[in-house]
Amino acid sequence: MEDSTTQKQEKENQKSGEEERPWGETTAASSQDLTGLSAPPESEQGPETGPQSRSSPPGSPQSRDSTPLRDLTGPGASSAPSPPEESSSSPLLAPTRPGPEAPGQALETASVIPEAETPHSDNLKPSSDKGESTHQTCQSAGDAFPQFQQTNGHLNEPRDVTFSNSAQKELRFDTFQEEDSSSGYGLDEAEPEAAPSVLEIAIQNAKAYLLKTSSKSGLNLYDHLSDMLTKILDERPENAVDIIENISQDVKVAHFSKKLDTLQNEYEMLPTYEIAEKQKALFLQEHLEGADQELEDEIAGNSLSNVMESAFYFEQAGVGLGTDETYRVFLALKQLTDTHPIQRCRFWGKILGLEMNYIVAETELREGEDEEEVEEEDVTEERDNGDSGSEEDDELPRSFYKAPQAIPKEESRTGANKYVYFVCNEPGRPWVKLPSVTPAQIVTARQIKKFFTGHLGTPIISYPPFPGNESNYLRAQIARISAGTHVSPLGFYQFSEEEGEEEEEVEGGRDSFEENPDFEGIRVVDLVESLSNWVHHVQHILPQGRCNWFNPIQRSEEEEEDDDEEKEEEEKEELDYIEQEVGPPLLTPISEDLEIQSIPPWTTRLCSNLIPQYAVAVLRSNLWPGAYAFCNGKKFENIYIGWGHKYSPDSYTPPVPPPVCQEYPSGPELAEMDDPSVEEEQAFRAAQEAAVPPAEEDEDTDEDEDDYD
Amino acid sequence: MDAESLLLSLELASGSGQGLSPDRRASLLTSLLLVKRDYRYSRVLFWGRILGLVTDYYIAQGLIEDQLAPRKTLYSLNCMEWSLLPPATEEMVEQTSVVKGRFMGDPSHEYEHIELQKVNEGDKVFEEEVVVRIKEETRLVSIIDQIDRAVAIIPRGALFKTPFGPIHVNRTFEGLSVSEAKKLSSYFHFREPIDLKNKTLLEKADLDPSLDFMDSLENDIPKGSWSIQMERGNALVVLRSLLWPGLTFYHTPGTKNCGYIYVGTGEKNIDLPFML
Numbered sequence: 008m009e010d011s012t013t014q015k016q017e018k019e020n021q022k023s024g025e026e027e028r029p030w031g032e033t034t035a036a037s038s039q040d041l042t043g044l045s046a047p048p049e050s051e052q053g054p055e056t057g058p059q060s061r062s063s064p065p066g067s068p069q070s071r072d073s074t075p076l077r078d079l080t081g082p083g084a085s086s087a088p089s090p091p092e093e094s095s096s097s098p099l100l101a102p103t104r105p106g107p108e109a110p111g112q113a114l115e116t117a118s119v120i121p122e123a124e125t126p127h128s129d130n131l132k133p134s135s136d137k138g139e140s141t142h143q144t145c146q147s148a149g150d151a152f153p154q155f156q157q158t159n160g161h162l163n164e165p166r167d168v169t170f171s172n173s174a175q176k177e178l179r180f181d182t183f184q185e186e187d188s189s190s191g192y193g194l195d196e197a198e199p200e201a202a203p204s205v206l207e208i209a210i211q212n213a214k215a216y217l218l219k220t221s222s223k224s225g226l227n228l229y230d231h232l233s234d235m236l237t238k239i240l241d242e243r244p245e246n247a248v249d250i251i252e253n254i255s256q257d258v259k260v261a262h263f264s265k266k267l268d269t270l271q272n273e274y275e276m277l278p279t280y281e282i283a284e285k286q287k288a289l290f291l292q293e294h295l296e297g298a299d300q301e302l303e304d305e306i307a308g309n310s311l312s313n314v315m316e317s318a319f320y321f322e323q324a325g326v327g328l329g330t331d332e333t334y335r336v337f338l339a340l341k342q343l344t345d346t347h348p349i350q351r352c353r354f355w356g357k358i359l360g361l362e363m364n365y366i367v368a369e370t371e372l373r374e375g376e377d378e379e380e381v382e383e384e385d386v387t388e389e390r391d392n393g394d395s396g397s398e399e400d401d402e403l404p405r406s407f408y409k410a411p412q413a414i415p416k417e418e419s420r421t422g423a424n425k426y427v428y429f430v431c432n433e434p435g436r437p438w439v440k441l442p443s444v445t446p447a448q449i450v451t452a453r454q455i456k457k458f459f460t461g462h463l464g465t466p467i468i469s470y471p472p473f474p475g476n477e478s479n480y481l482r483a484q485i486a487r488i489s490a491g492t493h494v495s496p497l498g499f500y501q502f503s504e505e506e507g508e509e510e511e512e513v514e515g516g517r518d519s520f521e522e523n524p525d526f527e528g529i530r531v532v533d534l535v536e537s538l539s540n541w542v543h544h545v546q547h548i549l550p551q552g553r554c555n556w557f558n559p560i561q562r563s564e565e566e567e568e569d570d571d572e573e574k575e576e577e578e579k580e581e582l583d584y585i586e587q588e589v590g591p592p593l594l595t596p597i598s599e600d601l602e603i604q605s606i607p608p609w610t611t612r613l614c615s616n617l618i619p620q621y622a623v624a625v626l627r628s629n630l631w632p633g634a635y636a637f638c639n640g641k642k643f644e645n646i647y648i649g650w651g652h653k654y655s656p657d658s659y660t661p662p663v664p665p666p667v668c669q670e671y672p673s674g675p676e677l678a679e680m681d682d683p684s685v686e687e688e689q690a691f692r693a694a695q696e697a698a699v700p701p702a703e704e705d706e707d708t709d710e711d712e713d714d715y716d
Numbered sequence: 717m718d719a720e721s722l723l724l725s726l727e728l729a730s731g732s733g734q735g736l737s738p739d740r741r742a743s744l745l746t747s748l749l750l751v752k753r754d755y756r757y758s759r760v761l762f763w764g765r766i767l768g769l770v771t772d773y774y775i776a777q778g779l780i781e782d783q784l785a786p787r788k789t790l791y792s793l794n795c796m797e798w799s800l801l802p803p804a805t806e807e808m809v810e811q812t813s814v815v816k817g818r819f820m821g822d823p824s825h826e827y828e829h830i831e832l833q834k835v836n837e838g839d840k841v842f843e844e845e846v847v848v849r850i851k852e853e854t855r856l857v858s859i860i861d862q863i864d865r866a867v868a869i870i871p872r873g874a875l876f877k878t879p880f881g882p883i884h885v886n887r888t889f890e891g892l893s894v895s896e897a898k899k900l901s902s903y904f905h906f907r908e909p910i911d912l913k914n915k916t917l918l919e920k921a922d923l924d925p926s927l928d929f930m931d932s933l934e935n936d937i938p939k940g941s942w943s944i945q946m947e948r949g950n951a952l953v954v955l956r957s958l959l960w961p962g963l964t965f966y967h968t969p970g971t972k973n974c975g976y977i978y979v980g981t982g983e984k985n986i987d988l989p990f991m992l
Binding site for chain 1: 736950
């Protein structure tokens, strides 16, 4: 700012200086007007002097004197030690010849004053646009006020004398021009046009900022500052600068403002209170349930896993939600077990979403399961019947494309639907039961990669159309993550004997297990050093989308008995050769997991190398970032906190579009013959005429015609 | 997150499951103090953690008085001994862009990359396989630099530009209001502005030069590369970067508590458009 204005001034000075030089010598006295001493009658009231004299009343003495001095010492430093300066000061003491100390003094004053003044000149520039009141206060409140009068005296005197010297007049005039233009009042001809507009805007912005009224106290800084300055000037304290804070406080205390009634209610942060209210219910649960306490005790006996204990171990591993949130989740799980018929309940983890997150609870229900699933199955069966039943009209060929085998979902409590999952967005909000997962959803979910939004009803828009909304996608991802990352130390679970054998006959693999009562624990060091000490205890999900192999051929025989026999045969021919998909059986060590392009699928480590004897083993999945497991030898737990996506070092590639169907191959049944030619028909007629008995003729012709067709 | 208020910050950022074990916390509190003394930083940030296959890198950054000056980055494997990383160069970023996959956790590990180079021998042009070796330390430097430039953020008003140029911490910053905290426009990239110069005069007209001197988040490409959530009622705002999954920014509206931490694999999510 400073630089730009001074540059402008210099330019103007060049302009105006050139104009003035001719008359400057003759109107030496006219400049004396400004200093207010003798006003000679012969002074030519030129257009230039007019504004100068006009400028004097609003432009205070400080502003007029400060600028030339600043310019002398500041940007135009070259002029400061110049001879005019010396001689201008010299007349003060000795009119003829300057003494050795005289210039020194003058320079001193010249150098001291600007320091005191520069802030003032800065203040005054803006204040010229402000109200008169501040203008005055600024003037009068300045500490350097007395100094100015002195300096005025100093500087005015030399001027009178120096103006008799024509050689110095030019410089004098220059300085006066500077002074005029810089103080904002300018000469008429050399009015700076761009500068005030930028300045004014800046000043207006600053003023608007100062005038911004605080919503709390109803004050604004502008009034406050003027009040403070008024108070200081009224009271004239000795150490105003030291007690400025107290003065400010006093002014504020003295400020009287009446609190007016407003019709609008004050704004409240509703969601904060709402969630606090809901979470309060979590903490108060004990008192609420009083009625059937015994029954609750029975149910909730040990259905809930100890979330805080496993959270402690996970915290050792550097995973977890933080202490208070974990406890809230714990309470929310408690609420879940109290309100639902739940046999076992475990904190599965947290899936992050774009707008809200999901807290997932893994539960096993007791006998009472709800009937939603049955309804869903009915719907799908109806659809199937609709497809197969409408085969009565034989007139036109119907589309014989059949949708690929719909693979039924697994029964609840088996396979991927072994557990029931409840989700909520925040502890305290209601739990929502996720629907059970279908193989089609799992298969599709493997091909897409979408962020969760946090609203269960959001439709999933993806290229292989996803059958269901976000709740189904969430459920499918949970199934995939559980199948991939739920592990336990070797020996903790064993196959249960009675059930296992039965299953073996039917399915070719055992799918149930029980806790091993003789489990003695594993050394933590072994768990860290060898991956073969960890085993999967959740069934592998086959490419088909189920845990247990479902043979699509069997189904086609059972369900489509009413279909034509031919069709069934065809299908058998096509499908007979599908091999059964087999995955790794239950309780397979994770050391046999597939590598992800030379990246090991698991990372194990000890949570603390400093005190290894009390450390726990931490297992981290590299396939599903966010999945962790710990084991301290006896206890173990799995948790997942993350976005719910599988890791792959390559970028996601959308599945290729399905192959285009081939058209029917052109064969004898499509190709037609040429029309019968004249020769053929004549030959035919000749043959007819040659035919002997009219009675047999008809039959023959029929046969012949058939041939031609 | 600031090294001084590490414990509070960790608690606030823990909603994403990214924490530190107690022994790591304690050692960070100790060693970052020493880092600040030895390197004479005015402020030390705990930047985060890059998960390696074998070990993790713990990253800290030192700031001098000018907040936007180039930062010094340090890494450590055990949270006690810190080593200084060289500043990232364009060349490094370009060189390491061919490396994919996870970090190993060993700074001296060398990735091998096979490049096909055309070799002219007389008239014939051969394609020759050249094995380029890239040190993991180089990759670490360039990844940290990329993350910093892409997703390091700070709320509007937390820094201010002094008239002399350097950018200082704003002592009078009292946090964003709740309504502001929900908008992406209240957050800035914690780096030298890039887009600001390309803005039109009309857009610049409303900006406050002492506060709006950095790029705002709202113009990030692609749209929707941030997830903004109010947690614990409205008591905590959490921003998660979807472009660099793992970066979490937290801020308690109405207080000075804010910061970001990166815990992740150090890989960019280039599938973002498919996932939205």
